[in-house]
Amino acid sequence: MSTDALRARASNRRDRPGGGRPKQNREAIFLFLPALLPVLLLSVYPLLRGIALGFTDARAGLNVDTNFIWFGNFGKLLHNDLFWDSFRIGLIWTLSVTILQFVAALGLALLLNTNLKFRGVARTLALIPWAMPPVVVAIMWRLLLHPTNGPVNEILQNLHLTDHPINFLGDFSTALPAVIVVGIWVGMPMTTVTLLAGLQGIDRSLYEAAAVDGASAWHQFWSITLPQLRTVIVAITSLDMIWNFNSFGLVYVLTAGGPGGKTMLPMLFAYNEAFRYGNFGMAAAMGDVMVVIIIVFLGFYLRNRLRSEA
Amino acid sequence: MRTRPATRVAQYVAVCCYLVFLAFPLFWLISSSLKSPQEFASVTPSILPKHPDLSNFTDALEEQGLVRSMLNSLQISVATTVLVLIVSLPVAYALARFRSRLRPITNGWILVSQVFPVILIVIPLFMILRPLHLTNTIPGVVIVYMVWSMPFALWMLQGYVSAVPRELEEAASVDGASRVRTIVLIVMPLLRPGLIATAMFTFISAWNEFFFALVLLQDPDLKTLPLVLARFVGAEGQVQFGPLAAASVLATVPSLVFFAFLQRRLTSGLLSGAVKG
Numbered sequence: 128m129s130t131d132a133l134r135a136r137a138s139n140r141r142d143r144p145g146g147g148r149p150k151q152n153r154e155a156i157f158l159f160l161p162a163l164l165p166v167l168l169l170s171v172y173p174l175l176r177g178i179a180l181g182f183t184d185a186r187a188g189l190n191v192d193t194n195f196i197w198f199g200n201f202g203k204l205l206h207n208d209l210f211w212d213s214f215r216i217g218l219i220w221t222l223s224v225t226i227l228q229f230v231a232a233l234g235l236a237l238l239l240n241t242n243l244k245f246r247g248v249a250r251t252l253a254l255i256p257w258a259m260p261p262v263v264v265a266i267m268w269r270l271l272l273h274p275t276n277g278p279v280n281e282i283l284q285n286l287h288l289t290d291h292p293i294n295f296l297g298d299f300s301t302a303l304p305a306v307i308v309v310g311i312w313v314g315m316p317m318t319t320v321t322l323l324a325g326l327q328g329i330d331r332s333l334y335e336a337a338a339v340d341g342a343s344a345w346h347q348f349w350s351i352t353l354p355q356l357r358t359v360i361v362a363i364t365s366l367d368m369i370w371n372f373n374s375f376g377l378v379y380v381l382t383a384g385g386p387g388g389k390t391m392l393p394m395l396f397a398y399n400e401a402f403r404y405g406n407f408g409m410a411a412a413m414g415d416v417m418v419v420i421i422i423v424f425l426g427f428y429l430r431n432r433l434r435s436e437a
Numbered sequence: 438m439r440t441r442p443a444t445r446v447a448q449y450v451a452v453c454c455y456l457v458f459l460a461f462p463l464f465w466l467i468s469s470s471l472k473s474p475q476e477f478a479s480v481t482p483s484i485l486p487k488h489p490d491l492s493n494f495t496d497a498l499e500e501q502g503l504v505r506s507m508l509n510s511l512q513i514s515v516a517t518t519v520l521v522l523i524v525s526l527p528v529a530y531a532l533a534r535f536r537s538r539l540r541p542i543t544n545g546w547i548l549v550s551q552v553f554p555v556i557l558i559v560i561p562l563f564m565i566l567r568p569l570h571l572t573n574t575i576p577g578v579v580i581v582y583m584v585w586s587m588p589f590a591l592w593m594l595q596g597y598v599s600a601v602p603r604e605l606e607e608a609a610s611v612d613g614a615s616r617v618r619t620i621v622l623i624v625m626p627l628l629r630p631g632l633i634a635t636a637m638f639t640f641i642s643a644w645n646e647f648f649f650a651l652v653l654l655q656d657p658d659l660k661t662l663p664l665v666l667a668r669f670v671g672a673e674g675q676v677q678f679g680p681l682a683a684a685s686v687l688a689t690v691p692s693l694v695f696f697a698f699l700q701r702r703l704t705s706g707l708l709s710g711a712v713k714g
Contacts, residue, residue, distance in 0.1 A: 173562045253456070270466065376647035414557035
């Protein structure tokens with residue numbers, strides 16, 4: 128779309144300040160109506176109730192008294208070492224997966240943006256992980272990483288990189304890195320597709336001008352590609368961060384948090400607290416802490432990004 | 438732009454490495470699903486099955502729970518998709534066309550629903566659905582999926598609606614067509630590709646969903662496909678790799694078919710949502 132059209136649209140918007148004309152508001156409400164009740168009942172209300180639940184001692188069971196205990200749960204969490212461990216693991220997982228996924232996806236997106244042959248095929252193949260159910264992904268990687276039947280161990284042994292089979296998902300030192308690799312595998316397509324779309328939106332003439340000025344490919348990447356992609360990068364890495372921090376199914380089936388809690392992501396920890404031990408209030412308090420961490424993290428990240436843009 | 442031959446070669450090598458990393462796992466899964474138990478017992482796994490046959494698939498399908506869970510998943514995914522489209526389309530239309538006060542509120546809700554960890558939501562959901570006798574039922578899961586698929590569906594549909602030129606509708610209303618008529622006769626046909634993409638995406642996310650189903654469905658007869666597959670794995674030790682791989686392949690087929698269809702469309706839909714939102 129041309130900038131003129133955009134500008135026209137922006138000024139159009141300015142003509143109708145403060146939430147639009149009353150007639151439009153009425154019509155809009157009518158269109159919202161069918162969605163409103165289910166969303167209020169099953170999304171907005173549970174969200175608020177969930178936050179509030181963190182301040183109570185709610186437990187599973189039909190006839191259990193629930194009391195409001197202010198910050199009681201949070202006080203207990205403060206002294207719960209397992210909980211802190213789980214958060215540390217959650218942060219390592221989130222940051223490594225998000226960063227490595229981004230680097231790998233950017234590389235692939237740049238490659239797919241050149242005029243290689245078979246680009247279409249490559250693009251479709253690159254989407255495979257996205258299409259698969261997380262549970263199947265977990266099962267598949269358990270087959271791949273299996274100590275006796277898995278091809279990964281077979282290849283490593285044939286290359287003489289190891290002389291004994293490694294139990295990737297069962298060993299204390301390899302479990303978290305192995306799970307991170309699977310996380311990267313799952314998230315790469317989405318990130319690649321988004322970055323590729325961003326790359327295709329960059330004006331070719333910028334590169335032509337730079338080439339005339341004799342800028343190297345490397346220089347063009349730093350001074351044109353990255354700055355032009357900034358908004359897309361910020362958007363997709365923020366989303367990746369949130370999704371990774373909140374992820375559950377994949378690791379639940381891969382390791383169930385084991386061995387010895389080495390891959391116990393915060394979501395798994397909270398899930399066990401709620402549905403294994405029945406401590407609803409405590410689990411909700413953990414959820415509250417997770418929300419606060421996500422918001423603080425994103426706040427910092429987005430503020431820094433936006434500031435460097437200014 | 439001209440590229441040196443050496444760079445070209447390096448690019449192809451790099452693409453190949455990526456594709457091996459991304460595609461080999463699925464290839465291995467399919468190959469495993471065609472192997473005999475004897476081959477799994479051998480110490481050196483081969484890349485291709487020596488005597489490929491479909492016995493793992495028939496074995497997997499003979500497991501009562503598996504077929505049943507596929508039907509459950511199918512039922513839930515279809516119902517969710519239909520409901521999401523019916524409910525989201527008017528909202529997406531309003532979001533794209535009217536500058537109403539509800540717009541920022543809805544977009545805020547879409548964002549918030551992405552940020553919140555599901556653990557916070559699932560406990561109250563459980564508490565709301567229980568007195569309504571909807572826990573442990575398929576309708577209960579369907580309405581939960583419907584509400585939680587909506588943010589993404591709205592995000593996509595909003596972009597598609599904005600892409601329909603407003604002038605077309607204005608022309609129709611000048612000709613005296615009512616708003617509803619305009620939507621049905623002018624907007625809907627143009628939206629069809631977008632609706633199909635959104636429907637497929639909703640179907641897949643319901644088909645793949647694990648967490649809500651894990652919490653809300655306890656009855657073995659109602660369990661969805663991901664739950665049953667996850668339980669197969671849980672019984673480590675006596676787990677039968679062949680049928681497990683076969684069942685996993687079956688669970689992936691719908692997703693692969695759909696994504697092959699819509700991969701191009703999805704990209705543009707996401708992007709237009711992002712730009713216009």
